[in-house]
Amino acid sequence: MGMLDKLPNLTTLLLISEVFEENTKILVFSKEGFPSLQFLSVFCVDEITEWSVEEGVMPSLWRLRIWFCSGLTTLPDGLTYLTNLKELTIFRMPRELHSRIQEDGEDFCRIQHVPSVVIGEPYDPPMQ
Incomplete structure (x- = not known):
């Protein structure tokens, strides 16, 4: 990077x-x-x-998409710094992350400033 x-x-x-x-x-x-x-x-x-x-990073970012990242169970605190972020899409992420970004979840404060948030179905790993 x-x-x-x-x-x-x-x-x-x-x-x-x-x-x-x-x-x-x-x-x-x-x-x-x-x-x-x-x-x-x-x-x-x-x-x-x-x-x-x-x-101070990505001051112009307005669209963020996070898909199929099975190791990521939380969103970064720093998303609150992305004040120009207008669209956030989270799709097929671990169920733990999904529960953390719900309105009553621990990470909701990190994304509540984003006008358009689309959260797709969580990812359930295959049964072994």
């Missing part, structure tokens, strides 16, 4: 499975990174279990 977040004209970013090194568990969006990013999609990034969004 260190090189991508410095690209001044990057407006759209799709992070998809196998984009990170094998043992990467934490996704960090650092302060002042991604100055022009408007659209971010995180799709099938199962290895990530923690996500950090620092204040």
Whole structure:
């Protein structure tokens, strides 16, 4: 992420499975990174279990989509810093995350400022 977040004209970013090194568990969006990013999609990034969004990052972001990230059970505190975020889509994520983002959930305060929030069905891992 260190090189991508410095690209001044990057407006759209799709992070998809196998984009990170094998043992990467934490996704960090650092302060002042991604100055022009408007659209971010995180799709099938199962290895990530923690996500950090620092204040001052992605000031232009207005659409965020998070899909099929089975290792992510909570949303980053820093989503509250994304004041221009207008659309958030969460789809096929772990049931634990879904319960945390409901109106009475622990993480609801992180997304309540977003005008349009679409939450799809949770992901239930196959029975073994």
